[in-house]
Amino acid sequence: MTSSSPTALITGASRGLGLALARALAQRSWSLIIDARGADALEAATNELSAFTHVTAIPGDVTDSEHRKALVQAAHEAGGIDVLVNNASILGPSPQPALLDYPLDVLAEVYRTNVIAPLALIQAMRHELRPHARIINITSDAAVEPYAGWGGYGSGKAALEQLSNILAAELPEYGVYWVDPGDMRTELHQLAFPGEDISDRPLPEESVPGLLTLLAGDLPSGRYQARRLADTANDDIATAGVRELRVALTVENFEQAVAVYRDGLRLPVVKEWSAPEGRGLILGAGRGTIELLDRADAEHTDAVEAGARVAGPVRNHRAAGPCGRRAYRRRGGGRARCGSGTSGAGGAGRRAGGGVACRARRASAT
Numbered sequence: 001m002t003s004s005s006p007t008a009l010i011t012g013a014s015r016g017l018g019l020a021l022a023r024a025l026a027q028r029s030w031s032l033i034i035d036a037r038g039a040d041a042l043e044a045a046t047n048e049l050s051a052f053t054h055v056t057a058i059p060g061d062v063t064d065s066e067h068r069k070a071l072v073q074a075a076h077e078a079g080g081i082d083v084l085v086n087n088a089s090i091l092g093p094s095p096q097p098a099l100l101d102y103p104l105d106v107l108a109e110v111y112r113t114n115v116i117a118p119l120a121l122i123q124a125m126r127h128e129l130r131p132h133a134r135i136i137n138i139t140s141d142a143a144v145e146p147y148a149g150w151g152g153y154g155s156g157k158a159a160l161e162q163l164s165n166i167l168a169a170e171l172p173e174y175g176v177y178w179v180d181p182g183d184m185r186t187e188l189h190q191l192a193f194p195g196e197d198i199s200d201r202p203l204p205e206e207s208v209p210g211l212l213t214l215l216a217g218d219l220p221s222g223r224y225q226a227r228r229l230a231d232t233a234n235d236d237i238a239t240a241g242v243r244e245l246r247v248a249l250t251v252e253n254f255e256q257a258v259a260v261y262r263d264g265l266r267l268p269v270v271k272e273w274s275a276p277e278g279r280g281l282i283l284g285a286g287r288g289t290i291e292l293l294d295r296a297d298a299e300h301t302d303a304v305e306a307g308a309r310v311a312g313p314v315r316n317h318r319a320a321g322p323c324g325r326r327a328y329r330r331r332g333g334g335r336a337r338c339g340s341g342t343s344g345a346g347g348a349g350r351r352a353g354g355g356v357a358c359r360a361r362r363a364s365a366t
């Protein structure tokens with residue numbers, strides 16, 4: 001049955017994070033294709049989700065190519081999918097052994113499930129991805145932190161992260177996200193901490209809003225932490241979507257400005273440069289940065305950046321509104337510029353001389 005509603009394929013959706021995400025999408029009328037090895041738990045999940053939406057449940061193991069073919073067939077019958085969530089994972093032995101003692105046949109099984117199968121599913125699903133589809137690979141902080149005992153699972157998740165990173169470069173037409181959901185009170189987590197009370201860990205439902213942000217927004221491909229994304233979304237409401245503010249000061253006396261801002265105010269140095277085009281220094285200031293540019297560097301920056309984006313892969317880059325009329329009160333003359341060149345603040349941000357430029361990143365309004 002071709003589905004006109006958005007369709008998501010979520011692996012490992014019989015419990016834990018996969019089921020929590022499936023519930024959230026079902027309540028938003030997404031059609032779902034789900035799997036898990038245990039047929040009974042999958043059936044129970046399907047019965048619950050079917051009260052809200054159309055669900056195709058296919059019991060099976062993601063490491064099995066015949067099972068993956070069945071998932072592709074279901075996606076084809078749905079008219080393609082908008083989202084593929086590679087969520088199904090195994091931990092490996094519990095308790096987890098140190099790498100020197102790690103049984104290699106089990107390591108191969110962990111890699112088959114957590115690394116090879118997600119890629120195999122993406123490969124198999126390539127013709128069923130609708131335009132602008134998103135691929136979400138669920139990873140872990142164990143992919144980047146050297147936790148003793150987490151060498152099998154963690155190195156597999158690290159491999160999944162780098163696969164995702166390269167897929168993002170190779171598939172610019174899709175959003176490719178690799179997401180650390182954070183610690184969650186689930187069966188997998190209990191296996192990782194056998195015999196421990198894990199009741200203080202957040203439920204997987206708390207990681208879902210961050211995943212929904214990725215599905216609904218237009219964030220660039222990359223690595224995200226689900227719960228931080230949700231926090232950011234909340235912050236955005238408070239800050240009207242402004243996430244980051246950069247203030248650039250053109251300074252006549254560079255050394256004096258550095259002495260005041262870096263040494264006097266002790267703002268941390270984020271970056272500094274000295275090039276034939278000029279000198280500059282970026283200082284951290286909470287969720288903003290202050291850039292000190294000597295006049296030569298400022299003129300060079302104006303020449304190459306005028307009206308363009310200012311840094312990084314920013315898709316939803318917009319200039320801030322009236323540029324810091326209060327926040328960047330200026331003492332003398334000088335020019336103010338809000339991204340596109342609007343003359344904003346009257347007065348001047350001339351502390352060490354020169355103009356003020358401010359730009360901000362905004363979240364997508366969707």
Ligand SMILES: NC(=O)c1ccc[n+]([C@@H]2O[C@H](COP(=O)([O-])OP(=O)(O)OC[C@H]3O[C@@H](n4cnc5c(N)ncnc54)[C@H](OP(=O)(O)O)[C@@H]3O)[C@@H](O)[C@H]2O)c1
Pocket residue numbers: 011012013014015016017018035036037038039041060061062063086087088089090113138139140141180181182183184185186187188189204
């Ligand atoms: N929980 C945490 O603290 C935590 C932290 C960081 C990252 N993560 C990641 O978050 C994701 C979800 O984990 P979770 O904690 O929700 O785990 P979970 O509660 O153990 O759920 C895992 C789901 O995947 C299914 N599954 C496992 N192996 C499968 C396979 N080979 N083929 C098909 N389905 C399979 C399971 O069902 P069957 O067993 O019946 O197949 C179950 O539905 C995983 O990628 C995990 O690595 C979890």
